Amino acid sequence: MEILYNSMYYVGAAALILIGLYVILVKSNLIKVIIGIHLLDTGVNVLLVSVGYIKGGKAPIFTGTSLGPAQFVDPIPQALVLTAIVIGVGVIALALSIAIKLHEHYGTLDLRRIKELKW
């Protein structure tokens, strides 16, 4: 339990990643799959932020001389997450617009019934 508590953020990130993967692999509704992709992205972002987190650390903004660099959390993962969020928004937007087109063509969002292209 102690380990679980100390690495709470990692556990949360791993749980989100696994839930996302599960949803993508198991669900057959396209919208649910897209939600799964988003959960996966979010889990990865949480993982990135928790890599740079220091217990009790402050936001990395220099406002005066009272705080040294050791009290700040690592800003680089946060910059990475910002980029990753933007990329994720792009992917989700594209996926949803393709979903609209798929619904126009097939009249359904059930991935089990969208299978005209085969080996």
Add this chain to the structure above:
Amino acid sequence: MVASLLIAIPFLGAFAVPLFGLVSKRLSHYVPALALLANLIISIVLVPQVMSEPIIVSIGGWAPPLCINLVVGPLGLLLAILISLVGLLVAVYGVNYIQEEPREKYHMLLLCLLAGATGMVLTGDIFNLFVFFEILSLSSYALTAYNKDRGGTEAAIKYLIQGSIGSAFILIAIALLYGLFGTLNMADIASMVGGADSTFLFISLALLIAGFGIEAAIFPLNAWLPDAHSSAPSSVSATLSGIAIETGAYAVARVTYTVFNADGIMTLIAVMGVITLLIGEMSAFRQKEDIKRLLAYSSIGQMGLILFAFGISTQSGVFAALFQLVSHTLAKSLLFLAVGYMIYRVGSKKLAAFSGLGRRMPVSSFVFTMAAFSLIGLPPFAGFMSKFSVVRAALELKDPMFLWFVVLMLIATVIEAGYFFRIIQNMFFKQGNNIEGVKEAPLSCLVPIGILAVLIVVIGIYPQLVSGMLKAAAQGLVERAAYIQYVLGVP
């Protein structure tokens, strides 16, 4: 600083397309060709300088481990030349070929794709590698669905779902690496990788190979490729097959060789390559209906061959892999571009509809035959030299296992010859029906495929044209100590 223009120009072009579109729609369609021509000229001008010493571009004025940097070594520049050359020809082809509106968006996305690919091969920062990879894959998802037809949208959603799982894996691996080393610079990670916990290293390497392997279509991660490459417009298929999957292979090689120094998994990579090769070629042979799907499966097979050659892990093996990569890019983009107008003129993707085309579209059919022969590996084309160097590099190892791999590879070549000869026989020696009105492809198609065909023959007859650069590129990939020293500036 000139080297960063290689990434900046395509992006600027992409944003300039709609602006030019405000003035004149027609003008905006030529922007990609101009931007890529500029790129091609810049990258060729840089060759002599890079051959003597890699150019390190540090952005923001910080020293390399702190800043985001570009590493323009022989390997990166070689691939940048290839990307801008094939991109230029595809852009010229696309001016007339793409008729579906909104055409500006096609040109923008094409430029974004090529900028992402160029960025991937030039960057020296692993997170930047991820960002450029995402730019590349996001624009290829969109381009796959460009025609907005049933097949295209279905293929695009398959590609998107699998691709986004792959990019999530890459990002997890980057998070692990950052947690281990506190840096994102590839050379800096490479210099510290020896003393790290091997479990975490193994997990992050596996995640990176899986993530980039989806783009490189390594079996069993190749399920999206035949759908996406066969349903996209042909000029997009040429870009995806000729550029996008190659950059995936580049990323796998860069990560395994330079960053991780993973000698132990090279045999595994060779095995995966041989399996991919056999599966790809056999699926292509089985394909009797759709010609683009056949070419897509053939791309999987060729990627397997490239991967196998990377797995040999000697300098001559890497040389052979890069040579095979160059010859595959030239030949496969030619095949897709030529097939694009054949399908357009005949009105069907069916193999049977191509009977007798040799008389109606003589030039396209002839260069199609040349590219097919090059892929099979017949002399005097480039494919012969590259396949020959793969075989030679594998036999130099004097390892009985690799001897068997070569046997399997040659069997795959025979299968490849089987299906390409079937198409060619169909084109030249069969009577077709309903093709009386079929005309030759227009000049905007014949010029690009003609240039590619000339290059295939010239490289085949005179391989010294590229082998100097390929040798330097292979050396740059294998000798990681030199790479680290160049970037970090310390021995």
